[in-house]
Amino acid sequence: MDKDPQLQLRVFDLNCWAIRYLSKVRQQRIELIGNVLNQEGYDLALLQEVWSERDYWELKKKLCARYPSSHYFKSGVIGSGLCIFSRYQILDTFLYQYSVNGYPYMFQHGDWFGGKSVGLVVLKIQEIVFNIYVTHLHAEYCREKDAYLPHRVVQAWELAQFIQHTSKGADVVLLGGDLNMHPEDVGIRLLRGWAGLRDSFIAAEKVEGGEDGSTLLPTNCFTSKKELRCYPQGIRIDYILYKGLSHYEVKCNRHETTTGTAPNKDIPYSDHEAVIATLSVNKRALGKGLNHPRVEPVLVDVLNEARMEVRVGLHAAERQQYSCGRMAVLAVLLLLMQATMGLSSMFGDALLQPFPKFSFSLLSLLGVLVLLISAVLYLFHTIEVKVLQGTEEQMRVGLQTLQDKLSSR
Amino acid sequence: MDKDPQLQLRVFDLNCWAIRYLSKVRQQRIELIGNVLNQEGYDLALLQEVWSERDYWELKKKLCARYPSSHYFKSGVIGSGLCIFSRYQILDTFLYQYSVNGYPYMFQHGDWFGGKSVGLVVLKIQEIVFNIYVTHLHAEYCREKDAYLPHRVVQAWELAQFIQHTSKGADVVLLGGDLNMHPEDVGIRLLRGWAGLRDSFIAAEKVEGGEDGSTLLPTNCFTSKKELRCYPQGIRIDYILYKGLSHYEVKCNRHETTTGTAPNKDIPYSDHEAVIATLSVNKRALGKGLNHPRVEPVLVDVLNEARMEVRVGLHAAERQQYSCGRMAVLAVLLLLMQATMGLSSMFGDALLQPFPKFSFSLLSLLGVLVLLISAVLYLFHTIEVKVLQGTEEQMRVGLQTLQDKLSSR
Numbered sequence: 159m160d161k162d163p164q165l166q167l168r169v170f171d172l173n174c175w176a177i178r179y180l181s182k183v184r185q186q187r188i189e190l191i192g193n194v195l196n197q198e199g200y201d202l203a204l205l206q207e208v209w210s211e212r213d214y215w216e217l218k219k220k221l222c223a224r225y226p227s228s229h230y231f232k233s234g235v236i237g238s239g240l241c242i243f244s245r246y247q248i249l250d251t252f253l254y255q256y257s258v259n260g261y262p263y264m265f266q267h268g269d270w271f272g273g274k275s276v277g278l279v280v281l282k283i284q285e286i287v288f289n290i291y292v293t294h295l296h297a298e299y300c301r302e303k304d305a306y307l308p309h310r311v312v313q314a315w316e317l318a319q320f321i322q323h324t325s326k327g328a329d330v331v332l333l334g335g336d337l338n339m340h341p342e343d344v345g346i347r348l349l350r351g352w353a354g355l356r357d358s359f360i361a362a363e364k365v366e367g368g369e370d371g372s373t374l375l376p377t378n379c380f381t382s383k384k385e386l387r388c389y390p391q392g393i394r395i396d397y398i399l400y401k402g403l404s405h406y407e408v409k410c411n412r413h414e415t416t417t418g419t420a421p422n423k424d425i426p427y428s429d430h431e432a433v434i435a436t437l438s439v440n441k442r443a444l445g446k447g448l449n450h451p452r453v454e455p456v457l458v459d460v461l462n463e464a465r466m467e468v469r470v471g472l473h474a475a476e477r478q479q480y481s482c483g484r485m486a487v488l489a490v491l492l493l494l495m496q497a498t499m500g501l502s503s504m505f506g507d508a509l510l511q512p513f514p515k516f517s518f519s520l521l522s523l524l525g526v527l528v529l530l531i532s533a534v535l536y537l538f539h540t541i542e543v544k545v546l547q548g549t550e551e552q553m554r555v556g557l558q559t560l561q562d563k564l565s566s567r
Numbered sequence: 568m569d570k571d572p573q574l575q576l577r578v579f580d581l582n583c584w585a586i587r588y589l590s591k592v593r594q595q596r597i598e599l600i601g602n603v604l605n606q607e608g609y610d611l612a613l614l615q616e617v618w619s620e621r622d623y624w625e626l627k628k629k630l631c632a633r634y635p636s637s638h639y640f641k642s643g644v645i646g647s648g649l650c651i652f653s654r655y656q657i658l659d660t661f662l663y664q665y666s667v668n669g670y671p672y673m674f675q676h677g678d679w680f681g682g683k684s685v686g687l688v689v690l691k692i693q694e695i696v697f698n699i700y701v702t703h704l705h706a707e708y709c710r711e712k713d714a715y716l717p718h719r720v721v722q723a724w725e726l727a728q729f730i731q732h733t734s735k736g737a738d739v740v741l742l743g744g745d746l747n748m749h750p751e752d753v754g755i756r757l758l759r760g761w762a763g764l765r766d767s768f769i770a771a772e773k774v775e776g777g778e779d780g781s782t783l784l785p786t787n788c789f790t791s792k793k794e795l796r797c798y799p800q801g802i803r804i805d806y807i808l809y810k811g812l813s814h815y816e817v818k819c820n821r822h823e824t825t826t827g828t829a830p831n832k833d834i835p836y837s838d839h840e841a842v843i844a845t846l847s848v849n850k851r852a853l854g855k856g857l858n859h860p861r862v863e864p865v866l867v868d869v870l871n872e873a874r875m876e877v878r879v880g881l882h883a884a885e886r887q888q889y890s891c892g893r894m895a896v897l898a899v900l901l902l903l904m905q906a907t908m909g910l911s912s913m914f915g916d917a918l919l920q921p922f923p924k925f926s927f928s929l930l931s932l933l934g935v936l937v938l939l940i941s942a943v944l945y946l947f948h949t950i951e952v953k954v955l956q957g958t959e960e961q962m963r964v965g966l967q968t969l970q971d972k973l974s975s976r
Contacts, residue, residue, distance in 0.1 A: 229960075229964070230960075231957065232953040232954070232956050232957035232960070233666070233950075233953055233954065233957065234950060234953065235946055235949050235950055235953075237953065248964060249964075249968045250732075250964060250965060250968060251960075251961050251964050252728050252729075252732050252961070253666075253957065253961075254663065255664075255666065257642070257662075257664065273950070273953070278732070319661050320661075323659075323661050323687070323732075323733040323736075324732040324733055324735075325735075326733075326734075326735040326736025326737075327732075327735025327736070328735075515924065515925040516924040516925060516928060519925055519928040519929055519932065520928055522932065523928065523931065523932040523935065526932065526936065527935065527939070530936070530939060530940075531939075534943070537644055540644050541642075541643060541644055541682070544641040544642055544643065544644075544646065544682070545641070545642065547641050548640065548641035548642065548662065551638075551639075551641070551660075552660050552661070552662075555638070555657060555658075555659065555660050556659060559658045559659060
């Protein structure tokens, strides 16, 4: 541990699982979270899944003395769920909403309605510029057959690109959030390799809390036991990542995770465990090179793997687009046939027979419904195809530049 | 004009008005545009409204010798329409799609389907890092009663913020595009004040072409004469803006606009005029301060004006959201009533009378349609409300920081 760090920061990160009417003992847990934030007096709290603005305002009221500056990021139908509480004044804010985020018709998963994004706030502490990012990526519902993997990879790529492009003026970059990826997943490797971020758990001098820094624990009474069937020791999907830029270097002194129930309580803060990192920021020693991230050849493989995943998603999206288009065309044909039959029954010989008006109009209702729904879904999947194509092309350009750099060494 | 500029760049910007099946003599004009780009050999061509990827590929094929590097930005249903052709290798690309962009049900305007965005490419020319932005904001259909003004202001704010946050590592920033705003409009003042960009037309040492640098001219055979009724000399809505950062300063030596027909042809390149700027980039003289943009007190007024416009949009969006919600509730009530009537007709006394099955099922069809459409629109306007609220809050934080800076001077 540094003997005399220029600045030490304690950062708290938690997916709060605060969905109104759905999350268990929500209000009680929000109160617990407020209490621990006040007691511990962290420098920064990065929260996710604070879906209700009322919960945010309650926390804000409670925390205003210890965390005078805060920001809630709004996006999507029910908000982004992201907010930041800070001891230091927030100077600027910005939001980037991911281009893809699941499907609106997957009501049971509901990620689409959240408008998943990455929020950025800029702070200045002792003349050091901090870019603080908070995010929450699309959930993984079934690891064996993960239909959302391409979307999550696109989100991880956009997150890495957003951080890369927006952090050039910062001295310290800090990202906290529920990334919904295991440490060895391609998205995490992208964030570490492409954006040059360090994982506070891996880099920490001292680790406390759950084994392997897991943030989904089987001992937590709110976690789905089915999800953790293959991972009896839990999974690590919540992270604090960082990097020092220009003249500053950052070290992680301590990485803690909570373990199930909150101290002296019989319930945990959330279905996720909180991550707490103690970071020290030091001026880089004279003579030590600036932090120009080294380009590692392995990054080519990571980028290729991510690109492959995007391509798999692209094929699936194109199939969906095609199915919806075909369904819309069939609905149009059905309606046209019905119109012809209707007209011929009015003016033709069919008048001699009784015309089945009721079932006829029920069939029209069905035709119109199918047409409307499949047309909207066709538009939706067309946008998805464009985004996936665009991401693949962006990755291709990045890969080209990377290979040029490697070959010119 | 500098006698020995370190680097001179000629930049071409044009809204190409290339909508398949709709834009007049599109293919012929795309060919003309390709010809002029090849003949003149600009360093960069920033194009908008290249809606069809086929047109882009045709241009790419034609221009590959003079402009070996190019990028097409994909987004929305029919693409972003944005592309860049460059003499220098494109090293990295990124896309930010604006959070609001008109309404999907305004088919006659169609902006929503375009997925309006700002595209960024990074170039390195003689070790100078260039961040090149190309964009196209929402069109203005009626200046007197402009329902899209709040959306355009949000887009201008997001554009300014995107440039501010992503350009810290660049030496030179260049933005070209159809901003759909007059030079004195609040969005342009935001871009100049908040993002510190200079207008090449105003800063140019020499101006050639249409009066007042207009890019919508009444002499252009494709422009809508109605739109220019109050502006007989034309309107300037296409811009090349720039700034020099770190150790570089940028000057605009020449600003040209085309005037109606292409040379030796009887048709113009587009319904817009092209903007061509000749810029020189010089190393800042020693002793001359770095380009830390001065904070002008007038910026507070600009930001307040923009915020007011966003608030106006917010009220309108809230009204729309409320109307759609009410309509959905009414449709549910209608369907419930029908279900009750249907059941009572089946089991009750009403069986004695003939039940009007046909008109009954037509009414159900109407009820289901209204419910579906109003529910989707309710979701849409809920997202719009969230974005406008979020933007207003972002502006408030910016304003606070600005006022702190001003009062600490």
